[in-house]
Amino acid sequence: MASLEGSVFSSVVQAPEDPILGVTVAYNKDPSPVKVNLGVGAYRTEEGKPLVLNVVRRAEQLLVNDLSRVKEYLPITGLADFNKLSAKLIFGSDSPAIQENRVATVQCLSGTGSLRVGGEFLARHYHERTIYIPQPTWGNHTKVFTLAGLSVKTYRYYDPATRGLDFEGLLADLSVAPPGAIVLLHACAHNPTGVDPTLDQYEQIRLLMRSKGLLPFFDSAYQGFASGNLDADAQSVRLFVADGGECLTAQSYAKNMGLYGERVGALSIVCKSADVTVRVESQLKLVIRPMYSNPPIHGASIVATILKDREMYEEWTIELKAMADRIINMRQLLFEALRTRGTPGDWGHIIKQIGMFTFTGLNREQVAFMTKEYHIYMTSDGRISMAGLRSQTVPHLADAIHAAVTQIQ
Ligand code: PGU
Numbered sequence: 001m002a003s004l005e006g007s008v009f010s011s012v013v014q015a016p017e018d019p020i021l022g023v024t025v026a027y028n029k030d031p032s033p034v035k036v037n038l039g040v041g042a043y044r045t046e047e048g049k050p051l052v053l054n055v056v057r058r059a060e061q062l063l064v065n066d067l068s069r070v071k072e073y074l075p076i077t078g079l080a081d082f083n084k085l086s087a088k089l090i091f092g093s094d095s096p097a098i099q100e101n102r103v104a105t106v107q108c109l110s111g112t113g114s115l116r117v118g119g120e121f122l123a124r125h126y127h128e129r130t131i132y133i134p135q136p137t138w139g140n141h142t143k144v145f146t147l148a149g150l151s152v153k154t155y156r157y158y159d160p161a162t163r164g165l166d167f168e169g170l171l172a173d174l175s176v177a178p179p180g181a182i183v184l185l186h187a188c189a190h191n192p193t194g195v196d197p198t199l200d201q202y203e204q205i206r207l208l209m210r211s212k213g214l215l216p217f218f219d220s221a222y223q224g225f226a227s228g229n230l231d232a233d234a235q236s237v238r239l240f241v242a243d244g245g246e247c248l249t250a251q252s253y254a255k256n257m258g259l260y261g262e263r264v265g266a267l268s269i270v271c272k273s274a275d276v277t278v279r280v281e282s283q284l285k286l287v288i289r290p291m292y293s294n295p296p297i298h299g300a301s302i303v304a305t306i307l308k309d310r311e312m313y314e315e316w317t318i319e320l321k322a323m324a325d326r327i328i329n330m331r332q333l334l335f336e337a338l339r340t341r342g343t344p345g346d347w348g349h350i351i352k353q354i355g356m357f358t359f360t361g362l363n364r365e366q367v368a369f370m371t372k373e374y375h376i377y378m379t380s381d382g383r384i385s386m387a388g389l390r391s392q393t394v395p396h397l398a399d400a401i402h403a404a405v406t407q408i409q
Contacts (some may be wrong), residue, residue, distance in 0.1 A: 019139050020379055027377040035375035036393050041191065041356045042260060043323055043387040051323070053258050055315040059305040063298075074294045076285045078107020078266075082300040085307035086266040090187075090220055090234050090251055097241050101274040104281035106267050106288065107295045110260075111221045111252030112140065114267040118217060118248045119148025120287045121269070121280075128180035131217065132173070134158075136381065138191045138219070141184060150182070158193045163349040163361060165195050171208060180213050187220035187249070188233040189355025192383040196226070196354055202236050206243065216240050216247040224256040226354045228324035230317065241270055253303055255356065256320055262299030323387075327356060330389045334358070337398035344405055358384045366404035374400035 017025055023039025045051050063069060077083065083105040087098055097103050108114040123129060131150045133141045134157035142152050155177070156169030174183060185205075190196055197205060209216060218237050224230045240247050249268045254260045267284070271277040288294070306312045335350045350358050362370070362382035370376040376397060378384050389397065 023377050023379060026371075030375055030377075032375040034396060036377065036388070036397065038376060038378045038384045038386075038388045038397070041255065041385050041387065043255065043258060043356075044390065046326065046390050048388075048390055048393075051258055053316065053319045055306055055312050055319060056257060056259070056302055058315075059302045059312065062305060063301055069301075071297065074107070074297050074300075076288050076294050077105075077281065078295045079297065079300040079304055081308065082107055082264075082304040083266060085304055086251055087268050089230065089307060090223065090237055090249055090268065091241050091270075092231070092234065092238055095238070095241060096244075097270050102271050102277050104269045104271065104277045104284060106281070106284050107300050108250075108265050108267050108288075109292065109295060110254050110263040110265040111219065111250050112144065112265075113263065113292075113295075114250035114252070114265045115141070115144050115219060116148055117284065117287055117291075118250055118267045118269070119145045119150055120291075121284055122182060122215075122217075122248075123149030124287070125280075125283055126180075126182070126215070128178060128182065128215075130178060131182040131184055132177055132214075133184040134170075134186070134190070136192060137184070137186070138221075141219075145184075153177075153181075155183070157190075158195060158359070160361065163195075163352075163359070165197055165201070167197070167201055170197075171204065174205070174208055174214060175212070177212065177214060180215065182215045182217050183209060184217050184219060185236065187218045187223065187237050188235075189222035189226040189357075191221070191355070192357050192379070192381060193359040194349075194353025194355050194357050195359070197236075199235060199239070202239055206240055209240075210243060210245055218247065218249040220249055221252040222255055222355050223251070224317075224320045225324055225327075225356060228321040230256075230320070244272070246270055246272055253299070257303060257306070257316070258323075259299050259302065262302070263296065264299030264303055327386045330386045330391075330394070331358065333391060333394045334386075334389065334398060337394050338401060341398055341402045343398070343402045356385055356387050358386055360384055360401070362401065362404060363408075366408045369404050369408050370400040373403065376400045 027037040087103050087105045108117050129151050131145050132153050132155045135154035145152050155173035156166045159166035223233045226233045247270050252265045331351045338347045360382045364380050
C-alpha cells in the first residue's frame with residue numbers, strides 16, 4: 001500500500017513565473033498606492049480600467065436575447081461564419097485566395113492557440129521543421145513552436161544601436177536559412193520592439209523568401225492597433241498572399257476587439273489550390289480533436305455578429321481607432337515628459353515605435369530599480385505597455401526613467 005505520508009510529487013520543483021504574465025502576479029502583490037502595471041499588453045482606459053468595447057456589449061446583448069441560440073458543440077473547425085469573416089478581415093474582402101477556395105481557416109484558442117495548431121500541423125506535414133523567429137520576439141513563440149515539434153532558430157531583427165530594424169542582418173540571416181524553412185513574421189506592431197519593416201522592405205523580404213521557398217507564418221495579434229486602420233495593418237500579409245504563394249496566418253481578437261479572456265482567434269492556411277486546401281483542413285481537424293476537441297462558442301459568436309453587420313463593423317473601427325489614438329497620445333506625453341526633465345539620451349524612438357509597446361532600451365538593472373523604487377512593473381527586457389499608461393501616471397513613469405538612467409548604468 002502506498003504511504004499516506006509524503007507526496008508522490010515531492011520531487012516537483014517550483015517553476016518560475018512567466019516573464020510577461022508573472023509581472024501582473026508581482027504587481028498584484030504590491031500594496032503601494034502608486035504602483036503602475038506596464039507589463040502585460042492589455043488595453044486600459046484613461047481611467048486605468050479594462051475596456052469592454054460598446055460594440056461588444058451590443059453584440060452580447062443580441063446573442064443573449066436570441067432564444068434560438070443553443071450551446072451545442074461547435075464543429076472541430078469552429079464557427080463557419082467566424083472563419084469566413086476572419087479570413088476576409090486579414091486577407092481583404094476581394095482576396096483571390098478566398099474566392100478561389102484556397103484558404104483553410106479554423107477557429108482556435110486566440111492567437112496562442114492558432115500558433116500552436118499551425119506549428120503542430122507543420123511539424124506533422126511539412127518537410128522542413130526549422131522555424132526562424134525574429135530576435136527579439138514575443139517570449140512565448142520559442143516555447144509554443146518547440147513544444148509543437150519544430151526546431152526554433154532566430155534571425156536578426158532589431159539593432160539596439162539605431163533602435164530600428166536591422167534590415168541587412170535580417171536579409172543576411174534569411175538568405176542562409178535552409179530552403180523551405182518556416183519564417184515567423186509579425187504582421188504589424190512587432191512585439192516587443194514596436195519596429196516594423198516598411199512596405200518596400202517587406203517587398204524585398206518577400207522576394208528573398210519566395211526565391212528560397214521559405215514559408216511565411218504571420219502572427220497577427222495587433223491588426224488595427226498599429227495604425228488604427230484594419231486594412232493598413234494587414235498590408236504585409238496581403239503582399240505575400242497576392243503573389244499566389246502559400247502562407248500561414250494566426251489571428252487574435254484579444255487586443256483589437258478587447259476579447260482577451262474569451263480566447264478567440266483563427267488559423268488560416270493559404271494553399272496553392274482548392275483540392276490541397278480541403279486536405280489540409282482535414283488534417284487540421286486531426287490536430288485539434290485530441291487537443292481540445294472543438295473551440296468555445298461565445299467569443300466567436302461575438303466576433304461574427306460584429307463582422308457581418310455593416311453598422312456594427314463601423315462602430316468597431318471607430319472604437320479601435322480611439323484605442324490606437326490613445327496609445328499614440330501616451331507616446332507623445334511620455335516623450336515630452338522626458339524632454340522636459342532633460343533625461344539623458346535620445347527618446348525619439350518612443351514616438352517612432354508602433355503599436356502597444358515601447359522598447360525603451362532600459363536594461364535589466366534599470367528595470368529592477370524602477371520596480372523597487374517607483375513600483376513600476378514592466379518586463380525585464382525594458383518593454384513598456386503604452387496601453388497601460390494614462391496621463392496621470394506619465395509624470396511618475398518619467399521620474400522613474402529619469403532616475404534609472406541617471407543613477408544606474
Ligand atoms: N502573438 C503576439 C505577438 C503577442 O504579443 C501575443 C500576446 C500573442 C500572440 C498571444 O495573444 P492571445 O491572442 O492572447 O493568445 N502578447 C501579450 C499578452 C500577454 C501574453 O504574453 O500572452 C503581451 O503582453 O506580450
